[in-house]
Amino acid sequence: KNRSVSNLRAAVICVLGHVDTGKTKILDKLRRTSVQAGEAGGITQQIGATNVPIENIKEQTKIVRGISQTEFRIPGLLIIDTPGHASFSNLRSRGSSLCDMAILVVDIMHGLEEQTIESLNLLKAKKTPFVVALNKIDRLYDWSTMSRKDVRDIISSQGPNTQNEFQTRTKQVILQFAEQGMNAALFYENPDPKTYVSLVPTSAITGEGMGNLLALLVTNCQSMLAKRLMFSEELQATVLEVKAITGLGTTIDCILVNGRLREGDTVVMATSDGGSIVTQIRSLLMPQPMKELRVKNDYIEHKEVVAAQGVKIAAKDLEKVIAGLNILVARSPDEVEICKEEVVKDLARELGRIKLQDRGVLVQASTLGSLEALLEFLKDSKIPYSSVKIGPVVKRDVMKASSMLERENQYGTILAFDVKVERDAQELADQLGVKIFQADIIYHLFDQFTAHREQLK
Ligand code: GTP
Ligand code: NA
């Protein structure tokens, strides 16, 4: 009921692309933030979310030629940032399956790279429409910066050598898309937006093309996705991350794609022990508009949140909730049992996909996404794993690792990715000779483990 084109929700936009093409920087430029500078190693390792209200988009698209004819009908964009590093393919997959439309970021100096192609294939498989941000144009030879203008005018005002380089590199990228079986064209030369993907030249550092990128997203969403964006009351919400916040206890960050959540709602979610929790929403917190949900902010409390939004939920007993799975709301007491069964089945399906070896290291991570990312990396590095867990390292985990120690020394090891190690667990490990490696960057874990293995040889 009530679904209509006059009641659209915010479009969920996922930013995808190869590592270091500038995905987070593009969002920083748009938000006037500096999230990228605060990331460990400048590498994105989690999915993020930012609410961009339509007022901000109107402001930032003022410089776009012809925009005055556009009627803005969506209430804004919810932009999801994803990691570009090879090992996070599951987060890219999750982000791209959540979204209505995507921005595929390509570094104009590098063209299509490995994870660009991987992302492209995800988008093709899900038939998700997307635009390409042809980023880092400020790195073209002798580029002169003039950000508060339509990018078409900026390009035509560059010197002849700069324009030449721009044309050559753009043609190269178009050719690379053709090799992937896709038509692509600069957005202002696009002969048919239904069959050609549009390239928008951008610089996340100097700001050129950012307004054009936003304008194209909004107009494409409105013309191609109006039906899909009609607000629906049927709840669709996914847990992105489980996080302890000083003063709030354990909270969850989630993406509400459809429906609404209210303070006091009874929510049901899967937990890392294979069961589920039923709890009441104590508060619904949203970052200020234009702030990143994954960064600690001053949150605003809401009685009700209507899709599409990125929202933080505070409630009791969230410690064991698993990121990456759906949140269900039980509207009546009879629904509680049904919801519990459903979330447990969801989790079993996800973990059931993981193949374990008889001999191998123990792996623990903070979320389903980061666990999958680490496993992907271990698989590529030919490091076998015999057990996986989501959550902190406790004594029981060390006991389990020590039994592996008897079978093969090097595998008496716990790789703890972005999780705590309880003090008594560490003490027990020291006693038993179990190695625990702890890091918040995947390679660091890998480096520590390979150094350890070398030492044993
Ligand atoms: P991952 O999240 O790790 O995949 O990387 P990312 O795609 O989010 O890239 P990020 O925003 O971390 O930027 C990578 C590097 O490129 C940083 O050093 C940025 O400052 C730089 N960079 C990003 N965009 C631009 C741009 O438009 N021009 C220039 N010159 N540098 C840029
Ligand atoms: Na980066």
Ligand code: MG
């Ligand atoms: Mg990033």
